[in-house]
Each structure stands twice: as structure tokens, then as C-alpha cells.
Amino acid sequence: MPLTFILDPPVDRALRDGLVTLWTEVSDAGGAVGFVPPANPDDVRAELVKHLVSMAEGRTRLLVGVDEEGAVAAAVFLTLNTHRLMRHWLWLYTVMVHPLHQGKGYGRDLMDAAAGAARGIEGIEAIRLTCRGGTGVDRFYESCGYKEVGRVPDAIRVAPGDDRDDITMLLPLH
Template sequence: MRDRTDLSLSWLPCPEAVSEQLRAELTACWRDVANAGGAVGFAQQLPVTDDVVRAAVDDTVAGLGAGRLLVARRDGELAGWLLLTTNADPVRAHWGRVTRVMTALSARGSGAGRALMTELGRAAREDLGLDRLRLRLEVRGGTGYEAFYARFGWQVIGRWPGALAVTPEDRRDELLMSLTLTEAPGAS
């Protein structure tokens, strides 16, 4: 296992903060994770190409402002990333959505995923004052990902049976997950 102390994390709040080099690194990471069978989209397009993934990266980066990109680096290399999206609507401003989480294949087992999830909880609670997070990911049932998230306090609060067609023959439940960051006043 690699030394966990050489990991650096940085939040990027706007499209201008994402360099062309980082866009290329995000594209390569997302492509590699998808092609390795990760639950990160493109399931019916595998093997996915850089052109297809780059368009998704560009859409993700364009949406920053309503969201913040957290990037993990080890020895200057991209180790992982996630996307946290907040709500401008005052009725929903107390919670955020995590819409992407992935670690580079070369960083698996290095603590990058743990560092991303730990910083996510800290920043959502302390910096943004959020009460709750929800995963707006296609968390595929039957993959064991729910156990990873449970280690950080996430709970499965529901599921959409058969909502995800990984292939035409492979339908999975979409898991609905939530993380309580603070006690919400008057929550029922």
C-alpha cells in the first residue's frame, strides 16, 4: 500500500479553474474507470472513447458554479475526483448532491477514495453549512459500492428496482443514498 500522506486535495469552484491538462486527466480517468467496469456511466457504450468522455467532462466542467469539483493528486498525478452540486433554491439550499465519484485505477487501494469522501463531508458541513448530502449517482445494486459509502455514514434510503440497464440483459436497482451532516431543525 502506498503512503497516504502524499495526497493533496483541492476544490475547484468554477470552469475557469479547470485547466486543459486537468480536463485531459479527468477524461482519461473517467474513460479508464468506465472501461474497467466502474459504475460511472457509459455502460452501454463500452469500450468508451476519449471523444465520448471528453464531451461529458466538458458538460461537467461547464456546470461548475452550481457545483464544486474536488480533485485528489498524488505525486502530481490525478488520483481521483468527485463533484458536489448545491442548490440555489432556498427550499433546498440546505442539502447537496454528489453526482460523480471516481478514483484513478492506479490509485486504487491508496486511500484516495477515503480522502475524497472525508473531505466531502467536512467541506459540505463546515464550509457550505449543509445539513445533508444525497448521492445522485447511479449506485448500482449488487456491486458492493454501498458498503464503501456506508463506511462514511451514508445510508441506503430507498431503491428504484431495475432502473439501470447496464446492458439490455443486465438490469440493476438504483440505490438512493443519503448522508446526514447535522441535525436539521424541525426535521420530520
């Protein structure tokens, strides 16, 4: 059964807890979403608060995918640029699909829904995102139409002796 995607859902305790659980479990499954396993839910919650503040200030939008039971199964943050010369594109941050739902096409559905949401924002012409090298996720984003436009070697230190490239990707929306 497909996920139902909601842009700018009402933020309540259930959503916050669902996002922390999703983020923690994606991290613990090896997802490159800002933490390494084992992710501490308190650290995840603190990072989520930063996104929630940005949402309250109108700088970030949240797209959530819920399963048939209403549980948070996927999410991505769309962050607008505030710089006057870069307001024509936005960033995607923290692209996540719950490990139980991976392999069902929900990642592609999430990316399609994010592109649709971005197209609905006046003046947005492209989406940028970054991803961690060595995970293969850049190939997934390429299959969704993104092109690699930059790479910083060894910019992400996952652990001592384990440095990964920071890859920037772009999806033009026109």
C-alpha cells in the first residue's frame, strides 16, 4: 500500500515522536542522515528541534509520508534559501524512509513528492541536496533525475580513519 504524503503537517507530540523514531531507526540501519549508529534519541530530538524552529520561522517545510496506520514512514525537510541571490532553489535535508519500508519504491515516491512540493513554491527552479559518499545513495538520487554538481573529498568524518566525500546534487525543475 502506498504512503500518503503530507506537506506541512500539524506538529504535535505524535509527529515529533514519530520523526525522532524514524530518524533514529534510519540512522541505526546505517542511513546517512547526520548520525552514526547507535543514534541517541535525545541527540536526534535536539536536531529535530532546530528543524522545527526553522519551520516556525517559515524557512523550512516538512514533507511526511505516513503508512496505512498513520505512522511516520518517510520524511524530508525542504529548506528555502534566504540569500537574495539564491532564492530560486531550495535544499532537501534529511531524506528518510523507515528501514521496514525500504525496497518498496517509497524512496522514489518521497523524492517525487518533494519535487512536486518544490514546484508548488513560487520562484523555485531547482533542488539541491548533499549526500555522503561511499553509501551508494548518490546512484539512487541520479536515478531520480539529480546530477552530481560538486564533491568535496573526505569532508565527512564518520569515524577515525573513515572519511567520506560530501557530494552535492542538483535537480532542475523546469
